[in-house]
Amino acid sequence: MEIPFTVTARKDTGLFNAKVGIWLFLASEVMLFGGLFSGYVFLRIYADYPWPERTLPVLPGLINTFVLIGSSVTVVFAWASLKMRQWRRFQVFMSLTIACAGVFLILKGIEYKAKWEHQAVRMDDFAVIEGHTHKAELDEKGHMHVAHGHGEEEHGTRFWANRLIFKTEAASFSLVRAYEPWVDTMLEQAKERHAELVASEDVFLYGHPADYPAPEVERKAAEQKLIGEHKNSKPSQHRFGKNSLYVAKGTPLNYRLLEKARGVFVAGRAGNAKVRTRVLRSKWDVAHAEHPGKPNWEIADRVKIEPADLAGKVVGLTPALSFDLKPAIPLVLKRSWIRNRPLAAGAEKASLRDDTSLTGHLEDSPIALAVDAVDFRFMAMKAEEADKNPMTVIERSWIFSEKNAHAEDFKKVWELHKKRIKKVEEHLVDKYGYKDEAKKIPDRVPTETERYRIGWKDLVQYARAQKMGVEPGQKEFAKLRPTMTEGFAGPNHKNKEYTEELHPFLELEIPHQKVSLESKFTPKWNTYYAIYFTLTGLHGLHVVGGAIVLSYYLFFSKGLYRRNPEWLANRVEVGGLFWHFVDLVWIFLFPILYLM
Amino acid sequence: MADSPEAIQKARNKYLLVGLVLFVFTVVTYAVATQPWLDFGEHGFDAADATIGLGIATLKAGLVAAIFMHLSNEKRTVYVLIVIGISTAISLMGLTGWTFTDPIKYGDWKKGDKFYNPEKVVE
Secondary structure, X not given: OOOOOOOOOOOOOOOOHHHHHXXXXXXXXXXXXXXXXXXXXXXXXOOOXXXXXXXXXXXXXXXXXXHHXXXXXXXXXXXXXXXXXXXXXXXXXXXXXXXXXXXXXXXXXXXXXXXXXXXXXXXXXXXXXXXXXXEEEEOOOOOEEEEOOOXXXXXXXXXXXXXXXXXXXXXXXXXXXXXXXXXXHHHHHHHHOOOEEEEOOOEEEEOOHHHXXXXXXXXXXXXXXXXXXXXXXXXXXXXXXXXXXXXXXOXXXXXXXXXXXXXXXXXXXXXXXXXXXXXXXXXXXXXXXXXXXXXXXXXHHHOOOOHHHHOOOOOOOOOEXXXXXXXXXXXXXXXXXXXXXXXXXXXXXXXXXXXXXXXXXXXXXXXXXXXXXXXXXXXXXXXXHOOOOHHHHHHOOHHHOOOOOOHHHHHHHHHHHHHHHHHHHHHHHHHHOEEEOOOOEEOOOOOHHHHHEEOHHHHHHHHXXXXXXXXXXXXXXXXXXXXXXXXXXXXXXXXXXXXXXXXOOEEEEEOHHHEEEEEEXXXXXXXXXXXXXXXXXXXXXXXXXXXXXXXXXXXXXXXXXXXXXXXXXXXXXXXXXXXXXXXXXXXXXXXXXXXX | OOOOHHHHHHHHHHHHHHHHHHHHHHHXXXXXXXXXXXXXXXXXXXXXXXHHHHHHXXXXXXXXXXXXXXXXXXXXXXXHHHHHHHHHHHHXXXXXXXXXXXXHHHOOEOOOOOOOOHHHEOO
16 A cells, blocks of 8 residues: 655645654654753742752763764754765764764763762751762671772672661561561571571461350460460461461561461451441441431431440451561661651661561661762751851751761861862952942852852862862862863762772761661652653653664665655654754753753 | 755755854853853852853754754744644643742732731731
């Protein structure tokens, strides 16, 4: 069948059909990205924290802009070559375009990876610390030790030093909410440290009223009988009656056991609900018969379920199972698992978000990191809101206090930073003078970011200056700043030579109780990163899609070129239009995400 | 839109030139944002820098659309589709902008206002 208007234009639109199609699609794309851009605007306007302006390393974004513009030129040249019937040239330009797409995606990948590995901590006094989390190990006594080393995977007893260490004696798991991966993690850790989670007592779960003798004495006797029957076998779970379960004291935990117990619990609960409904219905029938014609609301207070009505018809329910950890060992938990963060120092109970409840003792579990940025903007903002002097609040904060073992290092850096900002202030006054000469109000002042944030390049510059005894204002000082190429997508923590010689970052251990939010630079950290990943992620998917379509033209269209070169040229034009649109979106993304 | 071989041959130079202009504009955007000697408005990022940054971006986008996407010389149908797309996007952004008219948060309080609050009256 001949497809109409693939080469020639339709009379009414003046276009070949695919072109109408692509423009319809691009119009809908404009609306899609328009919505996300307006999302960006509103998130920024209503942000209740200092927006991280100009926070991303610019170089990867800049290179990507050049790459996409270059690919826009090559794709239009590929189309022009087809129009001129130059197949070889078409191949060259199309290959260049696809190579550009590849370079773009690789750079994006490097950027994403850096963010996914970079740790951020917001403390309870609103100081924001950025850096690289260390690894930690537990010693024989179960205490955490920072293992200064890089690159090893989390395995065995080695873990990221942003975890909670809770020496656990007992754990109670909710039958309906216990989360399998968490339970499995705890079991794995127990196994590694030669400990076992075993049922702390004999438990009977009833799933059917027939298994549940009403008089307690009778029931207890039946339970004792069951216990006696299994006394000599290995502790385990046993089904009995119509749908009930006996979990013997000492039964080892596994998730299947919890699942089995959940089945019985849910059946018991459903049965009880049915019984209640039935009793309530019969009570309503009686009330209606006694008071014919009366509306429901007038007789409602007569319809009540008394405990006696349910006796012998419903079963007792056990919603959770308790286990002892023998011997008690420290469990390494993610902070995000804990419900009421932060736990008090030495807390004896920890409640997890899946309703698991741990009993034991919270060990010291600080977040240990190599700090590459200290950001007091949020703290300054909060201080100003409370009508306090930001500098006073900052200098009295935990990081400079005696409680911080590394306070001296931070003080030295802060002093250098203050000196540098003073120089910036002087420079601005020299250049722009005063707004109010009499009151000495300068026309231009350093930005909040300059004042309150020590970025990684500042930090490295200060560290080097300290080592060489150079002061801000001296000529050599400016030269000590890391260049763009020294940390392409941010600070480099991996290279040993870098961390020891060139990037001597500060060490810090933040007590668990001081942490109000810890995250990598992912959407969890703040709305800026949420919209950053949404916009660039969607754009990246467009790059992938476009590259696939353009590759199809390059690798699978020689036949069409021989049969009907104009048709192929039209296809490439349509694909090219999409590609230009992808470039066009990036033209806006680059300034709003990297430069503003 | 260039269709004949001669016209396309000519257009190639135009595409190259536009590519070059886009490169230059990118460098300018970068310099405005990062170089102190090209800092507009107040010291650091402010409305002036945002306006210039987005202005250049719009110019670049306009060039890509006009030359690479051939919009400088297209059929009516295409223009209609684009106008519908862009105007819908902008009006939807405008609709969300209505939150700014929330009288409880942003209004000047006058007697007779729908959410009149005597404590916040602007006389």
